[in-house]
Amino acid sequence: MASVSAKSKAAASPAAKRAGKPAATKAAPKNSTSKAASPQELKHFYREMLLIRRFEEKAGQLYGMGLIGGFCHLYIGQEAVVVGMQAAIGEGDSVVTSYRDHGHMLATGMESRGVMAELTGRSGGYSRGKGGSMHMFSREKNFYGGHGIVGAQVPIGTGIAFANQYEGNDRVCLTYMGDGAVNQGQVYESFNMAALWKLPVVYVIENNQYGMGTSVQRAAAGRDLAERGYAYGIPGEVVDGMNVLTVKAAAEKAVAYARAGKGPYILEMKTYRYRGHSMSDPAKYRSKEEVNKMRQERDPIDNVRKMLMDAGITEDDLKVIDRDVKDIVTDAADFAQSSPEPDPSELWTDILVEA
Numbered sequence: 021m022a023s024v025s026a027k028s029k030a031a032a033s034p035a036a037k038r039a040g041k042p043a044a045t046k047a048a049p050k051n052s053t054s055k056a057a058s059p060q061e062l063k064h065f066y067r068e069m070l071l072i073r074r075f076e077e078k079a080g081q082l083y084g085m086g087l088i089g090g091f092c093h094l095y096i097g098q099e100a101v102v103v104g105m106q107a108a109i110g111e112g113d114s115v116v117t118s119y120r121d122h123g124h125m126l127a128t129g130m131e132s133r134g135v136m137a138e139l140t141g142r143s144g145g146y147s148r149g150k151g152g153s154m155h156m157f158s159r160e161k162n163f164y165g166g167h168g169i170v171g172a173q174v175p176i177g178t179g180i181a182f183a184n185q186y187e188g189n190d191r192v193c194l195t196y197m198g199d200g201a202v203n204q205g206q207v208y209e210s211f212n213m214a215a216l217w218k219l220p221v222v223y224v225i226e227n228n229q230y231g232m233g234t235s236v237q238r239a240a241a242g243r244d245l246a247e248r249g250y251a252y253g254i255p256g257e258v259v260d261g262m263n264v265l266t267v268k269a270a271a272e273k274a275v276a277y278a279r280a281g282k283g284p285y286i287l288e289m290k291t292y293r294y295r296g297h298s299m300s301d302p303a304k305y306r307s308k309e310e311v312n313k314m315r316q317e318r319d320p321i322d323n324v325r326k327m328l329m330d331a332g333i334t335e336d337d338l339k340v341i342d343r344d345v346k347d348i349v350t351d352a353a354d355f356a357q358s359s360p361e362p363d364p365s366e367l368w369t370d371i372l373v374e375a
Contacts, residue, residue: 057265059331065107065264066324067341069099072123073321074349075132079122079139082353083299088139091168092153095123097294100320101226102127104267105194108275112189114162116177117196119154120226120293121166124196128161132352142359148369149362171197171204174223178210181221181284192278196224200231202245211284215252218283222274223249225286226261228293233305246288254284261289262318292318 057065076094083092095102098120106115106127117124125135130146138145138156146156154168164180167173177195184191201207202225214221225245229236242248246256255277259270267289274285292314296303303311325338 057327059328059333062324062328062331063333063337063341065103066321066328066338067345068103068106068127069264069321069324070341070345071132071348072099072103072126074345075126075136075352076122078349078353079136080295080299082136082140082356087357088153089141090152090154091119092139092299093120093297094293094295094299095120097314097320098226098228098261098291099123100264100267100323101224101261101289101291102196104264105224105271107264107268108271109192109194112162112191113275114164114177114180114184114191114193115196116164116173116180116193117166118170118173118198118201119166119168120198121154121156125156125158125163125166128158128163130158130161130163132348133355136352136356137359140356140359141361142356143362143366144355144359148366150366150370171201171207173197174201174204174207174210177223178214178219178221181214181219181278182217184220185217190220190279192220192222192275194222194224194275196226198231199225199227199229199236199240199245202248203240208248211249211252211254214284215249215254218281220278220281221284222271222278223254223284223286225288226291227288228291230293230297230303230306232297233301233303235305244288246286249284249286254286256286256288258288258290261291262314262320263323264320 072095076096079088079092080094082088102123115124115128122135126132134144134146135156138147138149138151139153141149141152143149145151146158151157151166155166157163157165164176165173167176174195174197177193180193184193197207213219227236227245231239244256244258246258249256257270257274260266270287274287277285294311294315328338329335
C-alpha cells in the first residue's frame, strides 16, 4: 500500500489547486507501507535504529560525566527518519544535516569509534578532535556535516545538488533541517534556486514538534511545513516519521523524482524527540505524560520489533542483535576515552585549501 492514499491526494488544498501548485499530501496511516518488508530488511532497520538509540544514550552518559564538552543534541526518538531515508538512496548520493547529526553519521556508515572519539574531542575522531558534536564530516561516506548555524546546511545541500547537476551525474543530495530552520530566510533562497534550476535535492524537514523550547504550532504560521515550497512549485508530502517503512516508501518516491531531473522535493517527517533540545535543556515546556505517551504508543524501534516478532523472529534472535549493538557502543566509548587528545599542531591543519 502506498505511503500516501488516493483519498489524501484528492484532499489537496483548494488554494493550491487554484494556483496550479503541487499539493502536500497528508501523513499515511500508521504502519502503512509501499510493500511488505522481508524479515531480513526489518532486522537491518531494527539494528540500525537500535545502534543510533544506544549510541546516543551512551553519549548522554559521557556528557554527564564531563567527557563531552560544548553542545550535544541527541537524536533519541527520531531514528526511523534517517534509517528510512538512507534505505532509499544509493552509492554516490550525499547527505547534509544540522547539528542533531550523530544518527545521520551512523546511518551513512561512519564508524561508531570515530564519531564517539570526535564527540570527546580526541585525535581518533572524524575531524581529529577539532569539530566536536556539530562539525564532523566523511568524504568517503558523502556526509557533509553537521552544521551549527540554524538553516546553514540548506544552501550547502542545494549547492551539492547543483554540483551534481553540473557534473552530469544522477546523484541526489538529502538535505535535512528541523522545524525551526524552516523559518530561516536562506531556506527560501535555496528553494527558489533549486526549483528554478530543477536541482536534484530532497529537503527533509524533521518536524519533531518543538524548536529550542517552543511548540511548532506557536512558531510556524500556516498549515503543514511540507507546503512551504508551494510558491516555487516544489511538491511536498507529510510523512509518518515514526514508522521506518513509511519513511522509506516516501523517500523512494521523492528520490526517484529528484533523480529523474524533475527538481527538488520536500518531505515533512512528523517525528518526536524524547530528550530536550540539547543536553542543557530540561524540556519543561511539555509534560512527562506527553513524552511517555509517544514512547509507549509510537516508538519507532518498538514498532519494528513487533513486526519482527509477528514475522516469526524470536526473542533470542533479537537479543543477539541487542548484544552486538551494545558491544559496538561500549567499544566506541572505550576507544574514545583511550584515544589521545589532539596535538596542538592540529590547530593549523585542514584550514586552507590550495585551489
